[in-house]
Amino acid sequence: MDSPLLRLADVHVSYGGIRALGGVSLEVQRGEIVAMIGANGAGKTTTLRAITGLVRPTHGSITFDGTEISRVTTPHVIALGIALAPEGRAIFSNLSVRENLELGAWTRRRRKGPTLAESMEHVFALFPRLRERLSQEGGTLSGGEQQMLAIGRAMMAAPRLMLLDEPSLGIAPKLVQQIFDSIRRIAAEGTTILLVEQNTRIALEVAARAYVLETGRIAMSGSSAELRDDPRVREAYLGG
Ligand SMILES: Nc1ncnc2c1ncn2[C@@H]1O[C@H](COP(=O)(O)OP(=O)(O)OP(=O)(O)O)[C@@H](O)[C@H]1O
Numbered sequence: 094m095d096s097p098l099l100r101l102a103d104v105h106v107s108y109g110g111i112r113a114l115g116g117v118s119l120e121v122q123r124g125e126i127v128a129m130i131g132a133n134g135a136g137k138t139t140t141l142r143a144i145t146g147l148v149r150p151t152h153g154s155i156t157f158d159g160t161e162i163s164r165v166t167t168p169h170v171i172a173l174g175i176a177l178a179p180e181g182r183a184i185f186s187n188l189s190v191r192e193n194l195e196l197g198a199w200t201r202r203r204r205k206g207p208t209l210a211e212s213m214e215h216v217f218a219l220f221p222r223l224r225e226r227l228s229q230e231g232g233t234l235s236g237g238e239q240q241m242l243a244i245g246r247a248m249m250a251a252p253r254l255m256l257l258d259e260p261s262l263g264i265a266p267k268l269v270q271q272i273f274d275s276i277r278r279i280a281a282e283g284t285t286i287l288l289v290e291q292n293t294r295i296a297l298e299v300a301a302r303a304y305v306l307e308t309g310r311i312a313m314s315g316s317s318a319e320l321r322d323d324p325r326v327r328e329a330y331l332g333g
């Protein structure tokens with residue numbers, strides 16, 4: 094079997110003296126959508142920050158396509174083909190939708206792939222609303238539109254692996270469905286996805302497999318169907 098696209102082995106991260114991750118191990122195979130679920134403060138964002146080089150693990154290994162990246166700087170991680178749509182969206186409020194999208198494409202100069210215009214069209218095919226709002230300032234978009242822009246910006250890098258940090262956060266249920274349909278389509282087109290969510294129900298719908306993170310450790314993992322039926326998951330994450 095192929096080696097996984099992403100592998101974390103016993104990853105530890107501390108902030109100051111306080112441990113946020115105490116040995117996280119997980120794998121994501123090419124083409125998969127894998128979810129990571131867990132409560133506030135469990136370490137989900139920290140895991141994504143470790144993958145993207147925004148925090149440095151004190152112990153453990155992170156490999157992307159067989160290359161060790163746990164000591165690699167963020168620009169290099171991005172250049173390898175990993176894109177992050179961060180928690181809280183973090184788009185540039187004073188820049189237009191077009192400028193936000195163009196910023197997502199800055200790594201493409203270093204890699205082969207689609208042109209800027211092709212990537213823009215790809216984003217608009219998924220999120221037609223962004224085309225209608227190209228010259229609007231990012232900060233004036235609705236919350237759902239900002240989430241579309243954050244995902245669109247990550248797509249502009251033509252990544253091999255997309256990391257999504259709580260795309261459902263603060264968004265109306267109807268729009269959440271639409272955004273998750275788009276995530277499915279992005280995956281169907283060949284981008285591997287690691288999806289962090291507190292909305293366990295929708296995460297288990299869209300992902301084939303999931304990991305449950307509790308206080309910096311993987312407490313459970315399995316197929317989404319298995320986890321949906323697990324009494325502990327039902328009680329703690331699905332409201333009984
Ligand atoms: N920059 C930081 N400095 C100190 N502690 C931090 C820092 N960032 C996160 N932490 C702590 O690390 C732990 C894990 O935080 P993290 O943001 O990874 O959780 P999370 O699972 O993403 O939570 P949420 O669902 O609320 O976003 C928390 O206890 C948090 O307070």
Ligand SMILES: [Mg+2]
Nearest residue numbers: 137138139180
């Ligand atoms: Mg978080």
